[in-house]
Amino acid sequence: xxxxxxxxxTNYYETAAIIxxxxxxxxxxxxxxxxxxxxxxxFMDSGLYLFLxxxxxxxxxxxxxxxxxxxxxxxxxxxxxxxLVLTGIVVSVSVTAFLLALTCRLYDRFHTLDLDEITxxxxxxxx
Amino acid sequence: MRSDGFLxxxxxxxxxGSFRExxxxxxxxxKDALDTDIPENRWLLSVQHxxxxxxxxxxxxxxxxxxxVFNNLYRIASVFICVTLIGILLSVVSFLPSxxxxxNPAVNEVVERYVSKAIQETGTTxxxxxxxxxxxGFDTLGEAHVLFVAACSVIVLLRVDPSERKRGRRLNPxxxxxxxxxxxxxxxxxxxxxxxxxxxxxxxGLYVILNGTSSPGGGFSGGxxxxxxxxxxxxxxxxxxxxxxxxxxxxxxxxxxxxxVYALLMAYFIYMGANGWDDHVWLGNPGGIISxxxxxxxxxxxxxxxxxxxxxxxxLFRKGGL
Numbered sequence: 001x002x003x004x005x006x007x008x009x010t011n012y013y014e015t016a017a018i019i020x021x022x023x024x025x026x027x028x029x030x031x032x033x034x035x036x037x038x039x040x041x042x043f044m045d046s047g048l049y050l051f052l053x054x055x056x057x058x059x060x061x062x063x064x065x066x067x068x069x070x071x072x073x074x075x076x077x078x079x080x081x082x083x084l085v086l087t088g089i090v091v092s093v094s095v096t097a098f099l100l101a102l103t104c105r106l107y108d109r110f111h112t113l114d115l116d117e118i119t120x121x122x123x124x125x126x127x
Numbered sequence: 128m129r130s131d132g133f134l135x136x137x138x139x140x141x142x143x144g145s146f147r148e149x150x151x152x153x154x155x156x157x158k159d160a161l162d163t164d165i166p167e168n169r170w171l172l173s174v175q176h177x178x179x180x181x182x183x184x185x186x187x188x189x190x191x192x193x194x195x196v197f198n199n200l201y202r203i204a205s206v207f208i209c210v211t212l213i214g215i216l217l218s219v220v221s222f223l224p225s226x227x228x229x230x231n232p233a234v235n236e237v238v239e240r241y242v243s244k245a246i247q248e249t250g251t252t253x254x255x256x257x258x259x260x261x262x263x264g265f266d267t268l269g270e271a272h273v274l275f276v277a278a279c280s281v282i283v284l285l286r287v288d289p290s291e292r293k294r295g296r297r298l299n300p301x302x303x304x305x306x307x308x309x310x311x312x313x314x315x316x317x318x319x320x321x322x323x324x325x326x327x328x329x330x331x332g333l334y335v336i337l338n339g340t341s342s343p344g345g346g347f348s349g350g351x352x353x354x355x356x357x358x359x360x361x362x363x364x365x366x367x368x369x370x371x372x373x374x375x376x377x378x379x380x381x382x383x384x385x386x387x388v389y390a391l392l393m394a395y396f397i398y399m400g401a402n403g404w405d406d407h408v409w410l411g412n413p414g415g416i417i418s419x420x421x422x423x424x425x426x427x428x429x430x431x432x433x434x435x436x437x438x439x440x441x442x443l444f445r446k447g448g449l
Contacts, residue, residue, distance in 0.1 A: 011225060011226045021213075058228070065254065065255075066254065073242040076242050078233055087266065
């Protein structure tokens, strides 16, 4: 097996995260339905969380909660990516709510979720 | 098959535009038979050797086929972009340090400091909570503001004036059979389950918030659980009953007060030099509920803000107001 592929299998969490990100990105670009675009966006977010969580993991170590007063850093995994995932989740929830609200308004105005039809209707109104 | 037909029409349009030759081409015999005194016939004769200019034909072609061509090109381009992006990212992944190894550059002296000094400097046994609210507290303050701004913008976009809502105006007046028509619902199974689960959700949310300094959890996750409890309550018993204890004013007061408390606590911390809680506040008893100095009040403030925001999102999408 070439070294390239072998490394992909060693880093299988990161590989899965990238594939998830790619699925989300493809959904974002290829679908005309606005709701599906938002779903694709959330897929990309999930890929990112998986990537960050995988980067923080260290084999055989515990979650960074010091239980027995033994604060030896070589016993615990990296706490920083966990915090970054929290930031990511909050931002993703906010952005998703905002996007859905915008979609609601667009639907009320044009009675369709198809982006092409919306563009068409907007152009028709402008002319 | 579709692309075949598409190509054929493309070629024919490039060749001819919308000018169909067979409509205007005359055989020599027909040409001779034409009466040249009629202007239309004279025009027909002149057309025999002329073509439309290329630019005119191109514009004609685009106006007929442009959207279809654009859609096809867009599809091809997006597949190409996606495949390229995934390829680039995967090749980057193949160069990353291997998964789960302790020698990764991400595991450096910063991490060691966060873990080994968490108890002395922040008073938390949960190093993640200590990191989020103390070492990187400014970042988390920004996060809480992101949530606040998102709630504000959703209110701006979706809120329906309460006086109009009472008269039955909804966000979308044309939508018949929306779920507000079934309000209040009388689903017995849902109500009994909610009666059991809502108090549990609140208690569990509070537990997660209060124990955020010594176990997994904290303001954001506990707040999300409490928000879920609120949403479940309004799903099962209707908005009227939820409004009895959680209405518009209550929401605004809690949200603003929590964010202000958080900002003031953070401001105090930063004003004092932002260098460890331990110099300025009593840290409490690491491992217990009262621990972590300012982290516990910050967690409570964040928790209530998140719970309010979750319910606010739900209520706005469902009925256009709290």
